[in-house]
Amino acid sequence: MGIDPGTNLLGFGVICVQGKSVSFVDMGVIDMRKEKGHFEKLKKVSEKMEELLDAYSPDELSVESPFYGKNPQVMLKLGRAQGAAITAALRRGIPVAEYAPRKAKIAITGIGAASKEQVSTMIQKILNIGLKPEHLDATDALALALCHYFHLTSPLLSVRPGGDWKQFVAANPDRIK
16 A cells, blocks of 8 residues: 555555556545644544555555655644554554655656656556546555555665676576576
8 A cells, every 4th residue: 555645635545466466456535625723634644544554454555755845844744644644554563665756756657757647647557547536646645555566576676786787696596597
């Protein structure tokens, strides 16, 4: 499961991995725009995350790390929403991975500065589905779930930084023909 945390909209995306096959399960948003205060929004994030985790029972959760923009207060609020989502997962024993927005975009589109629309288009192609998401936060969450899947299944990740093909071959003899 992937989570794109926010204090107004929190996107979620669920994929199913069976062997080397990955498929779409669900996606959506938790809408907190009608909540009166920041703490009420955090309460709703926590409650809805618990419901989602209970409904889908994910093996792992990937979340977008907060990034510094123009206003440090926004980053602080996003970090709190992320913390509420992470806590819900950790309380259930679900491992959590964190990815920068740029890393998820690179994993999906190959371009770190890709637009949300480009990410959505590539998600549809990768998962072979047609989507008309109301909010692109949901497809961003799917991108985070796929980014984590790609991260876990990439043979190049077994090569340490500064490593080479010789090291890769030694670590993966079954992949060489």
